[in-house]
Amino acid sequence: MSAEVFLDVQSVTKRFGGFAALNGVSLSVRRGERFGLIGPNGSGKTTLINCVSGTLRADGGRIVFGDQDITTLPAHRRTRLGIARSFQIPKPFMSMTVVDNLLIPLEYAAGGHGAAAMDEAMSILRLMGLDAKARVRSGALTQIEMRKLELARAMAARPKLLVSDEAMAGLSSNEVDDILAILFRLNETGITVIMIEHIMRAVMRFSERIAVLDAGEKIAEGGPDQILADKRVEKAYLGE
Amino acid sequence: MSGRAFAVAAVVVIAGGLLVAGLGLNQYYYFAAYVVLQYVVLATAWNILGGYTGYVNFGTPAFFALGAYTAVVLIKWLKAPLLAQLVAGAVVAGLLGLAIGYLTLRLRGVFFSIATLALTVVLQTMFVNWEYTGGARGISLARPATAPFYGSYVQFVFAVMVILAVLAVATAWCIERSWIGRGFAAIRDNEEAAECMGVPTLRLKLLATTVSGMLMGLAGAPFPFYITFVEPASVFDLNYAVNSLAMPMIGGTTTWVGPVIGAVLLGSAQQIATVTISSELNLLLVGVILVAFVILAPEGIVGLVRRLSRRDPA
Numbered sequence: 001m002s003a004e005v006f007l008d009v010q011s012v013t014k015r016f017g018g019f020a021a022l023n024g025v026s027l028s029v030r031r032g033e034r035f036g037l038i039g040p041n042g043s044g045k046t047t048l049i050n051c052v053s054g055t056l057r058a059d060g061g062r063i064v065f066g067d068q069d070i071t072t073l074p075a076h077r078r079t080r081l082g083i084a085r086s087f088q089i090p091k092p093f094m095s096m097t098v099v100d101n102l103l104i105p106l107e108y109a110a111g112g113h114g115a116a117a118m119d120e121a122m123s124i125l126r127l128m129g130l131d132a133k134a135r136v137r138s139g140a141l142t143q144i145e146m147r148k149l150e151l152a153r154a155m156a157a158r159p160k161l162l163v164s165d166e167a168m169a170g171l172s173s174n175e176v177d178d179i180l181a182i183l184f185r186l187n188e189t190g191i192t193v194i195m196i197e198h199i200m201r202a203v204m205r206f207s208e209r210i211a212v213l214d215a216g217e218k219i220a221e222g223g224p225d226q227i228l229a230d231k232r233v234e235k236a237y238l239g240e
Numbered sequence: 241m242s243g244r245a246f247a248v249a250a251v252v253v254i255a256g257g258l259l260v261a262g263l264g265l266n267q268y269y270y271f272a273a274y275v276v277l278q279y280v281v282l283a284t285a286w287n288i289l290g291g292y293t294g295y296v297n298f299g300t301p302a303f304f305a306l307g308a309y310t311a312v313v314l315i316k317w318l319k320a321p322l323l324a325q326l327v328a329g330a331v332v333a334g335l336l337g338l339a340i341g342y343l344t345l346r347l348r349g350v351f352f353s354i355a356t357l358a359l360t361v362v363l364q365t366m367f368v369n370w371e372y373t374g375g376a377r378g379i380s381l382a383r384p385a386t387a388p389f390y391g392s393y394v395q396f397v398f399a400v401m402v403i404l405a406v407l408a409v410a411t412a413w414c415i416e417r418s419w420i421g422r423g424f425a426a427i428r429d430n431e432e433a434a435e436c437m438g439v440p441t442l443r444l445k446l447l448a449t450t451v452s453g454m455l456m457g458l459a460g461a462p463f464p465f466y467i468t469f470v471e472p473a474s475v476f477d478l479n480y481a482v483n484s485l486a487m488p489m490i491g492g493t494t495t496w497v498g499p500v501i502g503a504v505l506l507g508s509a510q511q512i513a514t515v516t517i518s519s520e521l522n523l524l525l526v527g528v529i530l531v532a533f534v535i536l537a538p539e540g541i542v543g544l545v546r547r548l549s550r551r552d553p554a
Contacts (some may be wrong), residue, residue, distance in 0.1 A: 053436055079438040087436075093429035095494065096422075104426045107419045109438025157438060 006031035006192050007052065007083075007161060012061035014047050021047040023216040024061065029161070029194060035188050036207030036224075037196045040236055045196045046088055049163050053085045055076045057175060065161070075088035079109045082160030086150035086167050090198075094139035098130060101138050121156060127182060128152040143151040144171060151179065161192045168199050176202055204228070212236065246413055250406050257402030261395045270398040274466060277401040277505035278459050281408040282480060283487035283499035285455030288412055289448045290485065291493030292421060294428030299340070299356030300484040302363045303333045305452045305475035307460025312373050312470050315381050322400065326461045333457020334450045341449030347443065348431070357481075364476040378471025381464050397466045404462075408455045412496040415451070424448060425494075456484075477506050482523065483507075486530045492542025 011115065014022040022044045029035045037045050050056035052063060054075030063071045070078050084105065102121035105111040112120060125131040128148045131235040133141065138149060150168050168176045180202055187193050197203045203210065204224045210229060212220040214236040216223050220227055227233055241249070261270070282300060288498050307329035314320035314328055328358050344355040368376045387396040415421045423444050427436035435441045483506065491502030506529065510522045537544040 055432060055436060074434040074440075074442075076438045079436060085436060087433065091430045091433040093426050093433065095425060095429050100422065104422060104434065105437040106437060107422060108440075113419070153437060215436045 004031045005029070006033070006066065006156065007194075008062075008064040008184040009052065010062040010064070012048070012051055012058045012063060014051055014056060015059050018217050022051065022058075025216070025218050026061075027211045027221065029192060031192055032187070032190055033192055034183075034206055035192070035194045035208035037194055037213065038117075038198075038200075038203055038210060038227075039213035042215075045213055046049075046165060046218040047216075048213065049085060049165055049194070049196060052078075053083055053163060058101040058113065076108070079105070079157050079159075082158075083163070084109070084154040084157035084159035084161070085163035086147075086154045086165055088165040088169075090143070090146035092138035092141070092146055092153075094137070094151050096138060097099060097135050098138050098141070099134040101149060101153050101196075102156040105153055110156065120239070124152050124155050124217070127155075140238045144175070147171065148179075148210050151182075155186065159191060161194065162186060163194045163196070165196045166198065168197060168202055180206055243417075245307070246410070249411055254403055254406050257406075258399050261390055261399035261402070265393050267392060267394050270392075270394045270551050272511040274398045274401050275393070275511060276504060277398070277405045278463075279483055279487060279503040279507040280405040280472070280500055281401075281455055281459035282484040283491075283503040284405075284408040284412050284496065285288060285452045285459065286484040286498075287414055287488040287493055288415060288424075288455070288501040289452040291488050291498070292415065292424035292428065293445060293448045295345070295445065295448070296350075296353045296485070297356045297452070298353050298481050298485070299359045300456055301476045301478065301480040302360040303336060303456030304460035304463075305363065305367065306333045306336055306479050307457030308463040308475045309469055310366060310457065311464045312379060312381065313459045315464060316372070316379075322397075322462060322465060325465075326400075326404075326458060329461025330454045330458040333460070334454035336457075337449040337451075337453020338446060340453070341446045345445045345449065360481065364472050367472045367476075373432070376472060378469055378474075380469050383465050383468060393465065396538065400462055404458055408458070409496055409500060411451065411455065412499075416496055420444065420447070446508075479523065482526055485508075486526050488540070489530060490533045490540055492540030494539070495542055498540050498542045505541075 005028045009025060009027050011024040011026050012022055013020065013024055025048060039045050044121045045064060047056065051058045054073060058071055062069060065081060065083060069140055093104065099121050102124060103117055106117040106121060122131060123167060125134050128151060130145060130148055130152060133145060141149060147167055151164060154162055159163050168179055173180065176199060183193055183206060195206055207224060209222065210224060210227045219236060220230045282304065286297060286300055310329040310332045311325035314325050340359060344352050347355060367373060373379055381483040383393045390396045390399065423439045426439050427441050427444060431441055460475065463475065486501030488499040488505050490506060491500065492498030506526060509525060513521050513525055533540065
């Protein structure tokens with residue numbers, strides 16, 4: 001693993017009215033790393049990811065991706081630079097078929113087109129076990145299939161940094177293993193992965209390093225064992 | 241429909257239209273058909289923004305009237321020929337679309353719709369108070385003494401409207417088949433996800449408002465020479481807003497053919513009702529049909545046909 005910082009979040013702050021959802025959060029993810037982001041509900045994980053992906057604009061601080069300051073860049077530009085995310089609550093393009101859902105990022109973010117884009121979309125769907133549903137309207141998928149589609153669509157953007165926002169919630173333990181295997185494989189091809197997850201077994205197994213958020217602040221960062229042993233983390237999750 | 245089939249159909253429609261224009265039928269038929277074709281343009285234009293990207297525009301009268309008044313100004317000022325009126329009407333209305341898009345598209349959903357409604361009121365007030373174009377009283381315009389190609393000017397503007405209708409539908413067809421059309425659909429389905437998947441949502445929405453506005457202006461530009469009298473109350477008529485929205489809804493909003501079907505059916509029904517029953521009945525007719533469709537066939541005639549054909553054990 002190289003030590004080069006790939007995504008550098010520098011004391012990012014995000015307020016909603018008087019409520020500080022993120023309060024000066026800093027973390028750096030290295031190139032090729034598998035990074036876990038955990039924390040109790042409402043701790044600011046998704047807000048942080050929204051600031052990184054551009055869905056929200058940070059009120060303070062800086063976000064640097066590669067060697068570029070992306071703090072104020074619109075989301076679609078960040079996606080083209082190589083940041084792709086899945087949504088915690090699936091947001092498929094309902095009126096389109098499953099495969100057309102993948103053509104959007106392939107055409108708009110990855111610069112693919114025509115038959116080659118279609119082939120690539122199909123191979124991603126095969127990888128995710130969704131190929132049988134390629135021609136089905138995505139609005140007709142089950143909740144679990146929609147979660148897989150979220151990840152498949154993010155992969156179709158050919159990301160350098162993939163952010164998986166609770167892609168495994170609601171999945172059976174076999175399916176969790178399948179998704180983990182896919183994420184491991186993606187990571188082996190050089191893609192940096194940030195995983196937000198409540199399934200501890202999965203995050204602990206997957207992540208090389210983990211950051212813990214609580215009430216908009218980072219309370220711990222380190223390897224899985226360190227995090228498990230951390231008293232503040234235990235307190236955040238279980239109380240005194 | 242393949243590209244070639246569409247091109248052939250377009251050529252056939254234009255050729256047929258030009259031929260019919262030359263037949264010299266009872267002038268009323270050209271008058272009535274012009275209105276129906278005008279609605280094909282308006283409904284198609286509305287659908288590019290409202291159907292493809294999902295932004296409901298209540299401001300059709302504003303764009304239509306701006307096209308018409310641009311023509312009025314050109315006629316009064318320069319005695320410009322119809323072609324110049326068409327180009328200018330489209331450009332000016334397109335610019336209005338771009339400006340409105342820029343000002344309002346950060347608003348989503350219903351707020352955008354309210355803004356477009358306000359636009360109509362603002363623009364109408366402006367023209368009511370502009371003496372040069374006749375103010376509230378309106379303005380009479382003399383057509384050129386002779387019509388090009390045809391025996392009467394009504395036949396000529398009918399032929400022009402045939403071409404404009406095909407042009408509008410071809411524009412929609414091209415958009416629908418391209419990556420732009422897929423981008424529009426992504427915005428309609430989920431704007432946040434579209435943006436995160438690399439779709440430049442603001443730029444595409446501006447494209448949609450501009451193209452949609454251009455086509456609406458194009459529909460309005462021949463109006464002064466068609467009717468020879470323009471007044472704010474008639475070109476800013478609420479009918480344009482309601483019809484251009486109702487027609488795609490009835491035909492189906494996700495494909496180019498929906499607005500065409502809706503405009504031909506509803507437009508013809510209105511023309512027939514005007515003659516046989518009363519001209520006041522029009523809006524009621526539209527209202528009732530629209531309510532029926534929203535409840536019974538929310539995806540319009542196109543959706544209905546698809547649903548039925550899928551059920552067929554073909």
